[in-house]
Amino acid sequence: MTENELPPAPETLAKQLKALADPKRLRILNLLMSGVQCNCEIGDALNMPANLISHHLRVLRKAGLVQVERDALDARWVYYSVNEEAIRALVAAFDAFFDLGRIQPRHPTCGPKRMKGKPPKKLIVKPL
Amino acid sequence: MTENELPPAPETLAKQLKALADPKRLRILNLLMSGVQCNCEIGDALNMPANLISHHLRVLRKAGLVQVERDALDARWVYYSVNEEAIRALVAAFDAFFDLGRIQPRHPTCGPKRMKGKPPKKLIVKPL
DNA sequence: GCGATAATTCAACAAGCGTTGAACTATTGG
């Protein structure tokens, strides 16, 4: 990212981070990051009941982070995979947001009276 | 990251993502990403009451993502800044977790009977 | 048609969480 680009909208980013902010969902995604899985494979690997897996996968689906396909010959089998495009975009957005190159020196618009119009004093760390 | 490194523990990552998974907290962090701020500057910029800002900053502090210092000459002023080390580590962990290079072909341990011991059929997309 | 299978959805519940308003703490200056 260049310094002229704006970080993504907080609402959009927060929505996707919220979908990720659960250990179980991260575990599911971790499995999918290494390859396509069906509900029962995820259940075996993570010792999770099918209904809970379905619920979590629904959250991830709604967030656009996973994709779903049925087996071509036996539709009872449903396979889940990561949505590579969405992951790629999310990583880019995340990296842009937390690009440490964005940090600028402090420009006070508020502070003790003697600080107005003057360069900021050197801060010292005091225990809170 | 090399392909031999493990992704971070889901609990650790989820805890930090949970701290980020709120639009208001992302807005606060966005301000801090561009420079050190005090509570009233954040409040002016985001039109948020001081107590709510304190609450959100506490969440971010607990997650280790921001740092806090008091003004050297007037301790009423408290300045917040991003914890660069923690951000750097989080970005690295996030990128490692969602490294698309991790994706492997599917190795079925479960599926329709005719699929055992055979290469996976080509999947077709059916509406769910 | 029916039993088995894979998966999804629903309902209820408890826990978690963001917000509001009030109270509190610490500091400064007159």
Add this chain to the structure above:
DNA sequence: CCAATAGTTCAACGCTTGTTGAATTATCGC
């Protein structure tokens, strides 16, 4: 000492969310 200031903490409330158990849906093979 007291008023003003910056900031933090507390309590209550309504909303959100993860989990459990049951019910449902769709599919397959006999």
